Structure formats: C-alpha cells, structure tokens
Amino acid sequence: MMGLAKGLKHTLQNMSKKKVSYNYPDESIPLPERFRGIQKFYPEKCIVCNQCVNVCPTDCIDLTGKKNPDPDKKGKIIETYNINFEICILCDLCTEVCPTEAIVMTNNFELAEYSRDELFKDLQWLDENDTNVRKEN
C-alpha cells in the first residue's frame, strides 16, 4: 500500500512538469545548430576541385566532372556525385574543405533503409536533400 502511495505521489508530482520526450516521428526533434546530418549538395556551385574526395577519411565520395560546355566559361562542371552512407561517418570534413560550399551538412538524420544498396546516394538525391540545411557551415 505504501509503495502504491509513493508511486502515485511521484506520478502526480511529475504530471505538471515540462515534458522531456517528443512525439517523434510526428513531432520533429529540435537539433543544435552545428548538428552534422546528411549532406545537401548544390551541383551548380561545384567546381570539381576534388578537395572533398581527397579529405574524406573513409573514401565514400566519388565524383566525375566534365569540361564546361559553355565556351565563354572556363573550368569544369560536375557530372556525377555519389556518397556511400554505408561508410560515411558524417565527420563534416568534406563540407569544411569545400571552397564554394557546394556541399553542406543538414539536420536530416533519417537514413534508415531495408537494403544497404539504398544507402548509396547520388547527385539528384543529395541535391533534393534540402530540408533543414544548416545555416552556418
């Protein structure tokens, strides 16, 4: 009987306190500004310098570029850009070295899939991953 009273007292005391849990996934979880989530890629900003590929500690980025078809413009444009999220450790190094901020971290952390093949994300997927892009890169 004492145990029941103690439990009831604890429940009543905590009923009026602010909730510490979220109704996820219906309610999104507030994340810190510097959260390192799945990258967003801006193909139009990429100058195909390969710095992100060279710095990546897990070799999970591969890209190809081609000569800019516009005769008035120099340099290359991006052709393919893939990240293998099976081995990406979301370390942020690729976004840190990118001189044009073509690749940035986001607050998106939802990458659960039934197949490992689905963790291989291409340019189009990374371009469309633009929810909650981190303000400060």
Ligand code: SF4
């Ligand atoms: S976050 Fe790190 S591991 Fe992932 S692609 Fe960028 S550099 Fe590579």
Ligand code: SF4
């Ligand atoms: S570092 Fe940036 S600009 Fe250079 S290839 Fe990577 S994404 Fe493109």
